Amino acid sequence: QTPDFPISNIVNLNVGGKVFHIPKHLVMKYPKSRIGVLAMCEDPVRRLTLCDDYTVQNDQFFFDRDPMFFHYIFHFYCSNVLWVMDSLCPINFEEEMSFWGLKLKDTPRCCRILFEEKVDDIRESLKVNQELVNEIKPHQDEECYETMFMGNLRKVLWDLMENPYSSLAAKAFAVFSSLFVLISIVAMTMNTVKDLRDYQLGGRTYMEWIEISSILFFTVEYFLRLMTTSNIKQFVKSALNFVDLVAVMPYFLQIIFEVFFIDSEDLGAQEDLKTMARVSKVSKVLKVVKLMRIFRILKLARHSTGMRAFGFTIRQCSEQVCCLFLFIAMGIFTFSALMHSVEIDQPGTPFSSIPGTWWWAAVSISTVGYGDVVPVSYLGRCVAFGCISFGIILNGMPISILFNKFSDYYSKLKEQEYTYSNTERSFQLKKRMKRRFQSCIEPEAEESDDDVHYRPTVRHTVTAAKD
16 A cells, blocks of 8 residues: 655655755755655655655655765755765766756856866766777677677687787787888888898899788788678778778789889880880889888887877877967968068078978977078067077977876876786686586586496405306
């Protein structure tokens, strides 16, 4: 039977074991709040849906909530001001406000501003931490492998190449892949030394053969990773996978240009000048394609925590970096125009035009100061001093911010790596122990009463002999 609620001028609340008494006329000022609805509700059944329990003897409504938070809610009904203390967690306090049906507009403006700032900071920190976890944890769907063709084998290969914390072999493969990247970069740079180009094998230098072997390894690794992934869209969108593709693409583009453009047109190049010009243009494109090979060093970001932390810092501070470049561009345009204006009438001045002065302004703002272009007049030197001072102040502003964030992200990334590696090791250890335990108990579980064989004792042997 549903209890009948007595009519009282006091609303008695028991929140987490602490009793609060609120006059009913104070509660009625906020009829849309949970306590206001509870005080005005005359339906016993609905009242029980608004609270956790009710006792008729004490006329108390029970709520299984934190009484520390409710102190501020109680103070709000008594003083019409909802204070937000710095010691409270903003996320939990926001949940309590939502539960009791209160609005953030009921708080004072100063508290509301601080509260919103803290909530934004916490949510941004949680977002950054989640992105850091995603940087470490490889993207895979365990359920998809169960339905895929040769799913077990593909999952093993994926963990081997993508998750270095899954096993000792995966860690060794990560080290081996990083060594291949370093070897290919060293071979690419040493191939430009003239003395080493004299040693050839099959029409190619030794360094070219080493580079070709590295390219083949990277190509096989990329296609194996592409065939074993459980989510192709996520694989294509990944920045690290795009770097892997860029690392191998220039070599194959170089082969295409050499085979289909240069070799086919070399025979008629001496007879036709247009063909020579076309070959020259193709050679320039080929130089650009060869230059793209330097992006191969970005493959180290897959196994380098520092490079990943640096890239993550640039992504998180993209607005600050864009503002920095904007201020640099504004300084270049401003000081180049000033320098041209004060130096235009000076004989022998190198600042003949504003676009020609951009180089001097860029070098001065960056505080490099080559000294290849200098002002002639004293007023021009004053403008140069102002440009250099602006560059010092401008370059010093974001360095501390970027460095602090980089060190913070790097430490968090290392912590996430350590936590994830320990989790993976414990998981693999549990799997091995479970597999060994099952292998030990399976023979006993499969035996039946009919298959049990007893070894005869001495007593059984003597009895059989007498018979």
